[in-house]
Amino acid sequence: MFSFSQNKNSRTAAGSPPCVRCGYCCNKTICFIGEDDGVGHCRFLELADDHLMIFSCGKRTEIIESEKNSSIPMFDNYCSSSAFNTVRNEVIRKMKETKNGNIKR
Numbered sequence: 001m002f003s004f005s006q007n008k009n010s011r012t013a014a015g016s017p018p019c020v021r022c023g024y025c026c027n028k029t030i031c032f033i034g035e036d037d038g039v040g041h042c043r044f045l046e047l048a049d050d051h052l053m054i055f056s057c058g059k060r061t062e063i064i065e066s067e068k069n070s071s072i073p074m075f076d077n078y079c080s081s082s083a084f085n086t087v088r089n090e091v092i093r094k095m096k097e098t099k100n101g102n103i104k105r
């Protein structure tokens with residue numbers, strides 16, 4: 001069975017769909033640490049893999065620090081926007097196709 005492997009520091013919420021770094025949520029809404037690039041996208045969102053179309057966040061360390069006292073940290077953890085998310089579904093399809101479930105940050 002296909003499964004995602006997250007990094008050793010990931011904090012997975014039991015039963016929640018994992019974040020696969022599709023970038024959908026960041027392209028919909030810039031978070032409190034992000035900044036608009038002038039055309040409505042976050043300037044810290046960086047393409048990390050142009051085949052899988054997965055992204056990295058240039059503010060990852062800062063966001064993890066801001067969530068360190070949260071009982072439900074979101075970042076590196078679970079997906080906030082999995083319902084009807086065709087972008088995320090496409091990343092998962094490609095991961096299955098290439099047998100690459102590694103979503104290490």
Ligand code: SF4
Nearest residue numbers: 026031034042045057
């Ligand atoms: S700072 Fe990171 S998490 Fe926030 S919107 Fe930008 S890319 Fe997304």
Ligand code: SF4
Nearest residue numbers: 019020022023025079
């Ligand atoms: S998988 Fe979910 S939380 Fe992760 S980047 Fe995509 S929409 Fe955002």
